[in-house]
Each structure stands twice: as structure tokens, then as C-alpha cells.
Amino acid sequence: MTNPTAAMLVIGDEILSGRTRDANMYHLAGRLTEMGIDLKEVRVVSDDASEIVDAVNGLRSKFDHVFTSGGIGPTHDDITADNVAAAFGVPIGPRQDAIDILATNYPGGHTELNAARMRMTRIPEGAVLIDNPISKAPGFTIGNVHVMAGVPKIFEVMLDGLLPKLTGGDPVVSESVRLNIPEGDVAGPLGLIADAFPTLSIGSYPFSNSEGYGTNIVMRGTRASLVAEAAEKVRETFDVD
Amino acid sequence: MTNPTAAMLVIGDEILSGRTRDANMYHLAGRLTEMGIDLKEVRVVSDDASEIVDAVNGLRSKFDHVFTSGGIGPTHDDITADNVAAAFGVPIGPRQDAIDILATNYPGGHTELNAARMRMTRIPEGAVLIDNPISKAPGFTIGNVHVMAGVPKIFEVMLDGLLPKLTGGDPVVSESVRLNIPEGDVAGPLGLIADAFPTLSIGSYPFSNSEGYGTNIVMRGTRASLVAEAAEKVRETFDVD
Numbered sequence: 001m002t003n004p005t006a007a008m009l010v011i012g013d014e015i016l017s018g019r020t021r022d023a024n025m026y027h028l029a030g031r032l033t034e035m036g037i038d039l040k041e042v043r044v045v046s047d048d049a050s051e052i053v054d055a056v057n058g059l060r061s062k063f064d065h066v067f068t069s070g071g072i073g074p075t076h077d078d079i080t081a082d083n084v085a086a087a088f089g090v091p092i093g094p095r096q097d098a099i100d101i102l103a104t105n106y107p108g109g110h111t112e113l114n115a116a117r118m119r120m121t122r123i124p125e126g127a128v129l130i131d132n133p134i135s136k137a138p139g140f141t142i143g144n145v146h147v148m149a150g151v152p153k154i155f156e157v158m159l160d161g162l163l164p165k166l167t168g169g170d171p172v173v174s175e176s177v178r179l180n181i182p183e184g185d186v187a188g189p190l191g192l193i194a195d196a197f198p199t200l201s202i203g204s205y206p207f208s209n210s211e212g213y214g215t216n217i218v219m220r221g222t223r224a225s226l227v228a229e230a231a232e233k234v235r236e237t238f239d240v241d
Numbered sequence: 242m243t244n245p246t247a248a249m250l251v252i253g254d255e256i257l258s259g260r261t262r263d264a265n266m267y268h269l270a271g272r273l274t275e276m277g278i279d280l281k282e283v284r285v286v287s288d289d290a291s292e293i294v295d296a297v298n299g300l301r302s303k304f305d306h307v308f309t310s311g312g313i314g315p316t317h318d319d320i321t322a323d324n325v326a327a328a329f330g331v332p333i334g335p336r337q338d339a340i341d342i343l344a345t346n347y348p349g350g351h352t353e354l355n356a357a358r359m360r361m362t363r364i365p366e367g368a369v370l371i372d373n374p375i376s377k378a379p380g381f382t383i384g385n386v387h388v389m390a391g392v393p394k395i396f397e398v399m400l401d402g403l404l405p406k407l408t409g410g411d412p413v414v415s416e417s418v419r420l421n422i423p424e425g426d427v428a429g430p431l432g433l434i435a436d437a438f439p440t441l442s443i444g445s446y447p448f449s450n451s452e453g454y455g456t457n458i459v460m461r462g463t464r465a466s467l468v469a470e471a472a473e474k475v476r477e478t479f480d481v482d
Contacts, residue, residue, distance in 0.1 A: 014444055016280045017413070017461060018270030025285070029259030039257045041292070042285035044266070047444075051282070074425045075445040076432040116428030151447065172258070184315045187357030191317040201288075203255055204316040206392060220258060 003038045003169030003222070004064040009055050010044040011070040011080050012150055023152045024069040031159060036169030036222070037065065047077050049086070056087035060145050065166065067159075070150030072139065074116040081140075084147055085124035095123040098138055105136040131161040170222035175231040179238050182206070182213040189237050190217065197230045199223070244279045244410030244463070245305040250296050251285040252311040252321050253391055264393045265310040272400060277410030277463070278306065288318050290327070297328035301386050306407065308400075311391030313380065315357040322381075325388055326365035336364040339379055346377040372402040411463035416472040420479050423447070423454040430478050431458065438471045440464070 008028055014020040025042050032039045040063060045051040052071075059066045071080030085092035098121035103113055120137040123129065130139035130146065132154060139148040139158045148158040179186055183206040194202045200221040207214050219230045234240075249269055255261040266283055273280045281304060286292040293312075300307045312321030326333035339362035344354055361378035364370065371380035371387065373395060380389040380399045389399040420427055424447040435443045441462040448455050460471045475481070 010283075013442055013461075014446065014459070015266075016270055016283070017415075017442075018267060018272075018274050018280075019415070019444075019459060020446075021267040025256075026259060026262040029257055031259075033259050039259075040287060042251075042257070042283075044283035046281060047442075073445070073447065074428040076428070076435045077444055114425060114429065116432075117425040119428070120425075174258075174260070184355065184358040184361075187315040187317070187360070188355065191357075194317045201254055201258075203260075203288075203318055204314070205255065205261070206314065218255070218260060220254075 006065040007041040007059040007063045009068045036171045052083035053087045066145045090125040094121040174220040177217045180214045183215045247306040248282040248300040248304045250309045277412045293324035294328045307386045331366040333365045335362040415461040418458045421455045424456045
């Protein structure tokens with residue numbers, strides 16, 4: 001049995017201009033790996049309608065899940081919900097349950113549920129809301145696309161609510177072996193080990209420090225016993241304790 | 242005149258598994274913005290031949306430049322060069338100038354230019370080498386695709402050599418205004434300002450701290466006078482000194 005697959009779509013000019021360093025990709029990658037959903041691709045696109053529609057449609061037809069991040073706030077540049085609706089060819093409009101949730105956030109005082117905030121109650125037809133315990137404005141799931149906020153704290157809390165509802169696969173386990181050997185000397189023998197364990201992903205990551213060059217070898221797979229066996233083979237081959 | 246456009250392709254299972262946090266995207270985005278090349282899309286794909294070929298061909302036909310990061314080392318999982326060659330439909334093999342460069346790195350001692358390291362001298366036909374002053378193994382440019390290492394220090398030094406050779410556009414200047422006003426109250430008036438400055442990219446980024454909610458407004462564009470004018474309009478509209 002193979003694990004479910006996923007893609008991520010990050011929406012936002014602020015990432016592409018270098019103003020903001022994306023944090024959500026790294027967080028999502030780790031969370032999905034833990035639950036056995038294989039993240040296969042990430043795309044970052046600008047706040048542009050046709051780019052968003054094309055990316056959503058390209059990714060949702062190819063992977064079991066698509067997670068989006070960014071562009072669901074109250075301002076003119078928040079166009080994700082509209083374009084996800086367009087990608088699915090469904091109407092979008094303010095929805096009463098989203099209005100009720102947002103209204104609890106503005107019981108009076110100096111903020112109000114104005115026209116801009118009402119933008120955040122616009123949900124594509126047929127979507128299921130994703131809870132946002134921090135700032136209330138919900139995300140949503142439509143088909144296999146999960147639409148979430150870009151602000152990392154809110155993205156993470158939305159994922160906390162969403163992920164337990166998804167079916168995971170076999171969690172991927174990994175083991176690392178640190179070698180004080182340059183990658184170019186590791187590569188030949190390591191290739192033979194990789195050939196001998198075709199179901200594992202065996203990666204090699206060079207480093208350098210004051211003592212010279214070295215290489216971290218990382219074995220990843222869903223069968224812990226096989227991962228352990230490959231790690232032992234690496235230790236044996238390169239004479240590591 | 243519009244600025245040249247670019248995409249980035251990050252190649253590596255270690256990013257998608259959450260083992261490694263990508264640093265090259267943020268670095269490249271900032272460098273391109275400085276020189277007036279507009280980064281329009283980023284993709285992260287796994288160490289998979291057909292994914293790499295499809296992404297290279299999809300992106301190089303759509304943008305003026307494609308910058309890749311990762312997968313050009315000596316090990317079995319370094320398959321970028323082969324698949325960039327496949328994307329262009331050209332042969333690949335060891336090239337004498339690359340061998341000469343690498344040989345200077347191994348003048349004797351405990352490392353040698355073995356079969357694995359020879360992998361790093363394999364260059365697609367017609368490519369131009371990109372200098373690597375740190376670990377010598379070169380990157381290369383073929384057509385409009387610039388192939389570089391994934392290790393951040395090496396990626397950055399390769400860019401240092403490459404970027405001055407590319408033609409930039411009008412550098413994008415930006416100005417920020419910090420408002421101690423929740424984004425939902427900023428959104429309405431800000432939309433009108435965005436409409437009045439259609440050639441600028443005006444973004445809105447909410448924050449929260451102990452004093453409550455606020456919003457950073459960022460105006461970006463190639464005409465500094467227009468950016469300043471929009472910033473002044475924001476300050477005036479929201480009564481900021």
C-alpha cells in the first residue's frame with residue numbers, strides 16, 4: 001500500500017519579493033511526514049488570479065491533497081478563496097455559519113464586522129470550514145483542497161484541527177549516520193547500498209567544519225527494520241562505531 | 242518596459258520531507274528583487290527524473306530565467322544535471338574544462354578525483370559553467386536555465402558570479418507604513434488606494450502584539466516617486482505621523 005500524496009501551494013507576493021521568509025512549508029512538511037502523507041511538490045505563486053487557478057487545478061488533479069497557505073484575509077490582495085472557487089467552477093458568497101463565527105469576534109467595542117471583514121465569510125459552495133481558534137476567520141476544505149491562512153501561527157493552528165480528520169499512511173521513519181568522510185569518497189559505496197535497498201530513500205548531505213569535510217547519510221522509509229538494516233550497512237561499510 | 246521574469250526550481254527530497262529548511266528561496270528572492278528581475282514562481286520537486294524534466298520544461302518556456310538549486314553533487318541521488326540535459330534533449334558527459342577545475346581540488350593527499358567525483362564533471366552539451374570558488378564543482382547555464390548547488394553557501398557564491406552577467410530591470414523599491422489598526426479596519430480604505438495606484442503592488446500584513454492588532458502596509462514598484470506618493474496617501478488616510 002502506498003501512502004497518500006500531497007502538494008502545497010503558497011500564495012503571496014511577499015514571499016516571491018523576498019520580503020518575508022516562508023515558514024509554513026517547513027512546518028507542513030514535518031507534520032505530513034509524521035502522519036505518513038508524502039509531500040511531493042510545493043509551488044509558490046503570486047497574488048494573480050490565473051496563476052492561482054492554474055496551480056490549484058494542476059495540483060488537485062495530480063495529488064491526493066493540496067494544502068494552500070496565504071491570501072484569505074480581508075484586504076484587496078486576498079484573492080485565494082475567489083480563485084479556488086473559480087478553479088472548482090462553483091459560486092462563492094458570504095455563508096451564515098462563517099458570519100456567525102466571525103460575529104463572535106466583534107461583540108462591540110472598536111472593531112466591527114464591516115464590509116472588509118465580511119470578505120472573510122465568503123466560502124465556495126460545498127466547502128467545509130476549517131477552524132481558526134486564534135483570529136476566528138475560518139479556512140475551508142473543498143474537494144481535496146485545504147485552504148488556510150498565511151500567518152504562521154494561524155496556519156499551524158488550522159492544521160492542528162484539520163490533520164486529525166485526514167487518513168494518513170505508514171509514518172516514515174528515518175535514521176542518520178554521520179561520516180567524517182568527504183561526500184565524493186562516500187558516493188561510490190553508498191550507491192551500491194542504495195541499489196540494495198530500493199524501497200528506501202537514501203540521501204547524502206555534505207557538511208564542512210574546522211576538521212574538514214563530512215557527510216550525513218539519511219535513510220528514510222516506512223519499514224523501521226529495513227531502515228535500521230540499511231543504517232547498519234552504512235556504518236559497517238564506512239567503519240563507523 | 243517590463244522587468245525580466247524568473248522562476249526557481251528547488252530539487253530535493255530533504256526539503257519535502259521536512260528534514261531541511263530551505264534557505265535558498267529567500268536568498269534568491271531578495272537578490273533578484275534588488276536587480277529588477279521579477280521572481281514569479283517557485284517549485285520544489287523531489288529527486289525524481291520525470292518531475293524534474295517536466296518542471297524544467299514548464300518553467301523555462303514561461304519565464305525569462307530559471308534558477309535551480311540542489312542535486313548536483315557526486316552521489317546516486319544527484320540527478321539534476323542529467324535531467325536538465327534530458328529536458329533540453331541534449332547529450333551529457335564529462336567535460337575537460339570541468340575536469341581541469343575539479344582536478345585542482347585534488348592535487349593528491351587523501352582525496353582523489355574518483356568515479357563519483359567525475360559525476361560532477363558531467364555537463365550538458367552547449368552549457369556554460371558557473372564558477373564555484375568554494376568546493377570547485379561547477380554549476381552551469383544552459384539556455385535560460387541556471388543550475389546551482391543546494392548547499393546554501395555554495396548556492397550563494399555561485400549566484401555572486403552569475404547575477405552580474407544577467408541583464409536586470411528597474412530595481413523594485415518599497416516603502417512600509419506601520420499602522421496600529423486591525424487589518425479589517427484598514428482593508429476598505431486601502432482597497433481604494435490600491436485602485437488609485439494600479440502599477441504598484443500594495444500588500445497588507447497583519448501582526449499582533451501585547452498592545453493589540455496592527456497592520457504593515459508595503460508599497461512596491463519601480464517608480465520611487467509613485468511609491469512615495471502612495472505611502473504618503475496611506476499615512477494621510479490613516480492619520481499616521
